[in-house]
Amino acid sequence: MNFPAKIAELSGIRLAQSSSLKGLPKLQCYQYLHHKRRFAGIIGLKEITWNLSRCDFYGDIRAGAILPADELRVEEAIGAIKDGKVIAVPTDTLYGFTCDACSTEAVHKIYEIKGRNQTSPLAICVGDVSDIKRFAVTDHLPHGLLNDLLPGPVTVVLRRGEHSTLERSLNPGLDSIGVRVPDSKFIRAVAHGSESALALTSANLSGKRSSVSIKDFECLWEHCAYVYDGGLLPSGRSGSTIVDLIKLGKYKILRPGSALKETVVILHKYSLQEELEDAP
Numbered sequence: 619m620n621f622p623a624k625i626a627e628l629s630g631i632r633l634a635q636s637s638s639l640k641g642l643p644k645l646q647c648y649q650y651l652h653h654k655r656r657f658a659g660i661i662g663l664k665e666i667t668w669n670l671s672r673c674d675f676y677g678d679i680r681a682g683a684i685l686p687a688d689e690l691r692v693e694e695a696i697g698a699i700k701d702g703k704v705i706a707v708p709t710d711t712l713y714g715f716t717c718d719a720c721s722t723e724a725v726h727k728i729y730e731i732k733g734r735n736q737t738s739p740l741a742i743c744v745g746d747v748s749d750i751k752r753f754a755v756t757d758h759l760p761h762g763l764l765n766d767l768l769p770g771p772v773t774v775v776l777r778r779g780e781h782s783t784l785e786r787s788l789n790p791g792l793d794s795i796g797v798r799v800p801d802s803k804f805i806r807a808v809a810h811g812s813e814s815a816l817a818l819t820s821a822n823l824s825g826k827r828s829s830v831s832i833k834d835f836e837c838l839w840e841h842c843a844y845v846y847d848g849g850l851l852p853s854g855r856s857g858s859t860i861v862d863l864i865k866l867g868k869y870k871i872l873r874p875g876s877a878l879k880e881t882v883v884i885l886h887k888y889s890l891q892e893e894l895e896d897a898p
Contacts, residue, residue: 687707687848706839715820743799755778775797
């Protein structure tokens, strides 16, 4: 039993949900304590008020708990990833579900949560641009291109290559992989600490509207170990711009996304030519 529940048991106070704590239980007991000196004598009013204001109740966090996406929660998120769990996180575009890309069981759970066809590929997220070469082929790209595109709201599609450290169970049958380095401190810190690539996909039921706030996927909270709240995301629901960079000197826009114009300007800066669809 966690701390607020134990106090409620001792006092007969009902636990309520407080939106100020983004979904976490908070004791609604300030007025009650003024009238119940007996209870205040058991645990000092000052100490209880301090604990409430600091949200010092995380000893027994239930599945689907809503937590702030800040630096104090990074180690907890890393632990969940290393334990093979799925968490929900904000990015620089949309909220996403993420897990260890090398955990077959965790990846399978993401598909189950979304109700997504297992043949639909997942992208990966890494902490820094320099990490991309561990998982995909980058030797053919102009020097500096990836650093100009990323971090940012862009997914680059590259060939995995023979030396990729990704598990073959991720996107089986495909020799390419979409890679993200979001301009978002929280998920990048989690990726760094996990020492692996993170599988990443939008936090929604497959085919449904993408999520720019945690309320948008409230029906799926219970399936995540933790849901990290970064507030309302300002970039709209179009997601990242997806660009195929597999071919030498060529690019193909697979999804316009939220940064199409800026992405194309950078690609042309490096003299890449657009690969157009063949005429029927």
